[in-house]
Every structure is written in C-alpha cells, then in structure tokens.
Amino acid sequence: MKSTGLRLSYLILLFCSVFLSRSTAQDVPAKNRSKPFSFPPQLEMRVPFGPTAFPNGSNFYLIYELYLTNFGASPIHLKRMELLNGDRSGNAPVLSFDSLELKTMVKILGNNNLKDALNIEAGQSAVVEAKTSNKTGFPNNIIHRVIASADSLDGAAINTHTTKIQTLKPPVSGSDWIAADGPGNSIDNHHRRGNIILGGHTVNSRRFAIDWKKVKDSVSFSGDAANVRSYFCYGEKIFAVADGTIISATDGLPDNIPGHGKAFHPAVPLTFEKLPGNNIVIDLGDGHYAHYMHMQPGSLHVKKGDHVRKGQLLGNIGNSGDAREPHLHFEVTTSSKLLYGDGIPYIIDHYRLGYQNGFDDVHHNELPKEKQIVDFGNARER
Numbered sequence: 001m002k003s004t005g006l007r008l009s010y011l012i013l014l015f016c017s018v019f020l021s022r023s024t025a026q027d028v029p030a031k032n033r034s035k036p037f038s039f040p041p042q043l044e045m046r047v048p049f050g051p052t053a054f055p056n057g058s059n060f061y062l063i064y065e066l067y068l069t070n071f072g073a074s075p076i077h078l079k080r081m082e083l084l085n086g087d088r089s090g091n092a093p094v095l096s097f098d099s100l101e102l103k104t105m106v107k108i109l110g111n112n113n114l115k116d117a118l119n120i121e122a123g124q125s126a127v128v129e130a131k132t133s134n135k136t137g138f139p140n141n142i143i144h145r146v147i148a149s150a151d152s153l154d155g156a157a158i159n160t161h162t163t164k165i166q167t168l169k170p171p172v173s174g175s176d177w178i179a180a181d182g183p184g185n186s187i188d189n190h191h192r193r194g195n196i197i198l199g200g201h202t203v204n205s206r207r208f209a210i211d212w213k214k215v216k217d218s219v220s221f222s223g224d225a226a227n228v229r230s231y232f233c234y235g236e237k238i239f240a241v242a243d244g245t246i247i248s249a250t251d252g253l254p255d256n257i258p259g260h261g262k263a264f265h266p267a268v269p270l271t272f273e274k275l276p277g278n279n280i281v282i283d284l285g286d287g288h289y290a291h292y293m294h295m296q297p298g299s300l301h302v303k304k305g306d307h308v309r310k311g312q313l314l315g316n317i318g319n320s321g322d323a324r325e326p327h328l329h330f331e332v333t334t335s336s337k338l339l340y341g342d343g344i345p346y347i348i349d350h351y352r353l354g355y356q357n358g359f360d361d362v363h364h365n366e367l368p369k370e371k372q373i374v375d376f377g378n379a380r381e382r
C-alpha cells in the first residue's frame with residue numbers, strides 16, 4: 001500500500017513539473033528568454049615567470065611566455081590577443097596580436113609541428129612565446145585579453161618590471177661579435193625555445209642567453225672546420241661582467257671536435273652536469289647569477305669562493321660540453337644551478353653596432369638582440 005501511494009505521488013509531481021514548465025515557456029515572450037547559463041571560456045591563462053622590459057635601439061621589448069590550458073569539453077579557437085593597460089580603469093588595449101601574428105608565437109604543448117596551433121582542443125595546453133615592443137615603454141601592469149571563438153576572456157595580469165635590470169660590462173672584448181640566438185623570437189632561435197620542466201615546473205634559463213661568436217663576412221671560421229683553432233672566437237678572453245662571488249668554477253672537460261647535426265660527436269658522453277662544459281657561475285647580487293659556458297679546458301683563472309671585480313679575466317672561449325663549435329654561451333638567470341633559473345634581461349653599459357661601414361652606431365645601456373653584430377672595444381677602453 002505504502003509503495004503504491006508513493007508511486008502515485010511521483011506521477012503527480014512529474015505531471016505538474018512538465019505542465020508548469022510548458023506553460024512557463026509559452027508565457028515568456030521570445031525576446032525575454034535568456035540564454036542558458038554557461039561559465040566563461042574554460043581557458044586557464046598563466047604566466048609562470050613575469051617579464052621585465054628592456055631597451056634596445058629606440059624600443060623597449062617584452063619577452064615572456066603565456067601558458068593556456070583548455071579545461072572545457074570543446075575546442076577553443078584563438079582569434080586575437082590584446083594586452084590591456086592594467087594601470088588605468090577601462091583597461092584600454094596597449095597592443096594587439098591578430099591571428100597571423102599569434103600563429104608565429106603559439107605552440108600546442110607536446111606538438112611543435114601542428115599547422116593550426118591556434119585551435120586548442122579540450123584538455124590541450126599551448127604556450128604563447130610572446131615578444132612585443134613599444135617606443136614609449138609599457139604600463140607597469142598588463143592584463144591579457146584572449147579573443148577566442150565567440151567569446152573573450154580577460155586574465156593573466158603581469159607586472160612588466162619583475163626583476164631589477166643590472167648594468168653589466170661585456171663578457172668579451174673587441175669587435176665582430178654576433179649575438180647568436182640572442183634575445184628575440186626567430187623561429188630558429190634555440191635559446192628562445194628553451195623552456196623545459198625541472199623540479200616540477202616550467203623554466204627557461206636560456207630566454208635571454210646569447211651565444212657569442214665572432215664572424216667575418218657572415219662566417220665564424222676560416223680553414224679547417226673540424227679544428228677549433230679555425231674559429232675566430234676560439235681562445236678569446238672572457239671577463240667578469242660585474243663584481244661578484246664565484247659560485248662554481250668547473251674545469252677538466254676536453255674541447256669537442258667542431259661538428260653540427262649528425263657530425264656532432266661530443267668528446268665525452270653528455271650528462272645533465274656536463275652540458276655547460278667548463279663553466280663559471282658568478283653571484284651578481286639581487287638573486288641574479290651570470291653563467292659562462294663551453295670554456296677552453298685549463299683556461300679558468302678563478303675558483304669557487306673567489307671575489308672578482310668587473311672586467312677581471314676569467315678564462316678563454318672553448319668548445320666543451322654541449323657545444324658544436326667554439327662560442328661563449330652567456331646568460332643571467334635567477335638560479336646558480338644550471339638550467340634551474342629563469343633567464344632575465346640585463347643591459348650592457350656600452351657597445352657599438354656593426355654596419356657595412358664599420359662600428360659607429362654607439363649604444364649605451366642596452367641589451368643586444370639576436371643576430372646583432374657588436375663591437376665592445378678593447379679591454380683598455382672598457
């Protein structure tokens with residue numbers, strides 16, 4: 001008896017709810033009916049390490065990574081991205097990237113070869129390798145606006161002065177230096193694409209790294225390509241960029257025979273610790289560390305714990321560790337540990353840029369960009 005009564009009650013309730021919902025829908029004019037509720041696009045926007053604007057020529061630059069993860073069940077198609085002024089109410093856009101520009105900066109994580117990286121499938125993540133410039137500098141605070149499919153989303157607030165900009169002396173002297181794979185966003189820039197997971201989070205110690213090589217008529221050597229001594233920069237002196245304490249100084253690894261691609265055969269099997277070859281790390285203060293890599297065996301003039309003065313001789317350029325031809329890999333990061341820190345920008349007190357007629361374009365307190373050819377003057381001038 002009891003169960004039959006309950007069943008009857010359910011039937012009455014079901015009938016009432018169907019009847020009521022029908023009559024409600026019929027009574028509300030079409031124009032007043034609201035869209036069914038839905039959350040905003042389920043796109044996580046994250047900048048793990050905030051940028052710092054740096055000067056080069058007549059512009060200021062920002063280089064950083066924005067990570068996007070689609071937490072929703074349908075694809076999100078990126079159409080545009082705007083950087084909004086976070087210092088002003090109304091958040092006026094400071095800069096915007098259309099889909100063509102975004103295509104050069106966005107990568108789906110785990111798949112570098114996708115033709116349409118602007119389509120982030122459900123559960124996928126992408127990285128926006130952002131690079132932008134502005135003549136007048138940037139607001140202190142920037143908010144990202146992602147225009148995706150039929151919707152837009154504001155988020156990922158960043159500060160444009162995350163770290164202090166240190167003024168450094170050049171790490172080498174003389175002319176004909178090329179800032180190979182230096183600060184920039186070229187598609188073949190291997191430092192820029194150096195984001196890896198270490199300690200469970202993403203870092204890019206090489207974001208502003210420069211491979212300093214010497215070039216004459218656009219080539220870095222003359223004669224036998226398999227001899228380190230054929231390279232114009234081999235054996236060049238390396239200097240302390242600032243006063244500081246030597247955190248580590250590692251010597252004893254042999255030079256590799258130069259060779260690129262399949263012709264690269266490191267002199268010793270590479271391990272994580274051996275990637276930098278013979279190397280020096282200087283504590284610059286403020287949590288900044290200068291890393292010098294691939295030095296010539298037996299050339300180190302300093303040891304762990306030494307205090308060095310800016311301009312002091314540290315050693316010579318070699319071809320040790322993960323180096324395919326002689327060069328100085330130089331980077332400033334937030335960690336004394338190899339690859340564990342985030343690469344940060346700095347400025348060099350004085351250099352001249354190379355043009356066809358020589359090196360007469362003087363620059364003060366700027367950071368050279370990728371592929372720029374630089375004259376640092378001789379050690380006496382500095």
Ligand SMILES: [Zn+2]
Pocket residue numbers: 191209210211329330
């Ligand atoms: Zn390098």
